Ligand SMILES: Nc1ncnc2c1ncn2[C@@H]1O[C@H](COP(=O)(O)OP(=O)(O)O)[C@@H](O)[C@H]1O
């Protein structure tokens with residue numbers, strides 16, 4: 001059941017007209033029924049859960065007004081797929097959104113465990129919500145307490161990193177904030193900074209990802225180093 005335009009008017013204070021129209025369009029196409037309260041307000045985007053029949057999906061909306069588009073441009077300009085983007089604010093935001101969508105799609109095709117992306121429209125991405133009733137917690141918020149499960153989780157993170165690398169991508173913002181814990185299995189999210197490995201910042205990004213992951217898991221008793229992780233990935 002799609003929601004009426006009236007319903008979307010109640011979001012007027014939250015969204016600009018352009019975003020409002022796109023949300024209305026997506027909901028009339030049946031991608032979701034209505035947005036719930038915001039799950040997360042980030043630097044550039046607002047993330048909502050939305051009802052869809054008796055389930056929930058995630059709606060990630062890049063803000064057109066308060067985006068730090070200089071930072072976005074700084075990242076995306078090195079991505080060979082987006083070399084022709086000019087410094088036009090909206091086009092950069094749409095490119096950024098589409099790039100995240102394509103990255104998740106590519107990761108998924110490579111067998112990395114990620115949310116299924118459903119649709120992308122200009123500054124909005126609709127994707128599977130990880131978790132059944134509520135969104136799954138981040139590794140930052142929930143870690144298993146026995147060594148065996150922590151080791152298993154770590155091994156699964158590395159195996160996802162390897163698959164992503166085989167697909168030619170590097171996540172570039174991988175940390176305990178962007179990995180969800182779905183019943184002890186890691187799910188990678190937030191591919192907005194993800195870039196082809198063989199682009200100018202590829203190796204630097206992989207090193208940062210490996211460092212974040214090793215620092216985090218070392219605190220939980222895993223014996224590893226950034227170098228060991230990189231070696232496994234590049235093997
Ligand atoms: N598919 C998803 N399923 C469940 N929770 C999600 C999903 N995507 C995002 N979230 C939640 O929303 C938060 C922000 O999303 P994220 O994509 O990381 O945005 P940002 O770019 O602002 O960091 C995440 O930390 C996570 O808690």
Ligand SMILES: [Mg+2]
Pocket residue numbers: 177178190
């Ligand atoms: Mg994030």
